[in-house]
């Protein structure tokens with residue numbers, strides 16, 4: 001009887017639960033944010049909950065984010081937390097299947113492929129893919145009738161998932177992947193994706209068909225990328241500006257070039273890292289724009305002002321121009337505040353860690369210890385909607401990021417440190433540090449390296465869609481579905497559209 005046994009005061013409080021092994025899994029799994037806010041009321045910013053036998057210590061707020069994301073990687077390990085989920089999907093010898101210093105070298109190699117020069121080539125490609133999709137996809141049949149009178153409708157997540165994989169493969173993934181998308185690649189991707197779920201995280205080895213399909217798909221996909229590499233090396237195909245080309249030229253510090261299977265597996269990892277995060281963010285953004293026609297109109301007018309020719313036609317954006325569109329930028333930034341795709345960032349504790357008194361039990365000036373073998377969990381999604389930090393925290397209000405006067409007041413209330421110290425998190429330019437309240441891309445050594453690409457991809461997709469159509473939301477705004485790895489909008493997520501201009 002856990003509530004009778006005396007509690008070791010050096011350990012964080014344990015969230016009350018009835019079922020010993022299952023613990024708080026149902027409450028956490030159904031709505032982690034609700035669960036964390038309720039636990040904060042009862043236990044403070046630091047508490048431990050049981051998740052199918054695992055002990056997970058949650059640290060909330062900007063200081064909690066800092067504790068988990070700024071922690072030393074020797075003590076708090078991402079690879080120990082994630083490898084059983086990611087290695088069967090990405091493959092051997094990359095990301096969390098290697099010691100952290102090797103992965104950090106691999107992240108640097110990827111950064112070479114995410115260059116401004118490459119990005120400049122991508123905007124036009126993405127515009128073209130989106131426009132072609134509107135002209136081709138069955139869910140845009142009303143658009144294809146070339147009438148501005150009639151409204152059609154589409155499932156936003158379905159459309160954005162397709163547009164995201166089309167545009168990522170046209171750009172980063174490379175020509176060969178784009179050409180294979182309509183064929184077997186899409187099926188392989190879908191089987192691989194079926195092995196990247198919370199169930200796979202919780203139970204690494206179940207005798208399920210989806211696990212077998214995942215393994216078969218991984219082997220085939222790895223071979224597929226390696227065949228492309230071989231052909232490229234033999235000089236059989238033209239390529240430029242893509243990630244594979246960048247990785248082929250990289251060498252580890254010891255002088256060894258990347259092996260073919262390492263390049264293949266990094267490519268798979270990038271595909272998985274970018275697909276759901278971007279398609280979910282794009283979907284939430286369009287849902288908000290459909291629910292707020294005045295803001296959608298402001299995004300459209302920004303396009304007209306910079307790129308319109310007055311007759312419903314637009315010229316292409318350059319990458320440098322895309323980066324200077326405040327309305328579009330703030331719409332994406334604000335969407336990521338309310339709907340960060342990744343709600344839980346975990347590390348496994350290799351060496352016991354001390355939680356500083358200011359975070360553990362400030363009133364008693366006492367430190368908790370998190371023992372080896374526990375997990376620690378940061379949830380920036382909580383600090384991103386915390387009413388102690390943000391004014392109108394629940395409201396989707398992109399103008400909070402671009403209000404030139406008194407913007408800090410509108411963006412944040414001053415966060416009141418427990419020492420009475422006022423912290424002004426600034427406006428717009430929120431710190432990317434580990435103690436920021438705004439961290440949709442994480443922070444610290446594991447911070448996302450895809451942020452610029454994601455903004456480029458999403459910005460171009462959203463702008464191109466709004467150039468073509470007006471949007472409206474016929475039903476209520478969808479709730480969050482937390483049962484997938486990435487927080488998605490629940491069904492129904494139908495948006496209605498009407499063509500703006502005839503061709």
Ligand code: HEM
Nearest residue numbers: 273274277278281342345440441442446447448449450454
């Ligand atoms: C890491 C979010 C798009 C590649 C992360 C992390 C977050 C995140 C929260 C930190 C994970 C952790 O600390 O455990 C997002 C969001 C995206 C996005 C919100 C889009 C809206 C992308 C894209 C790519 C990418 C497009 C690739 C092109 C990575 C990589 C890491 C990462 C390589 C590093 C993982 C590590 O060091 O452990 N991302 N991501 N992400 N992301 Fe993204």
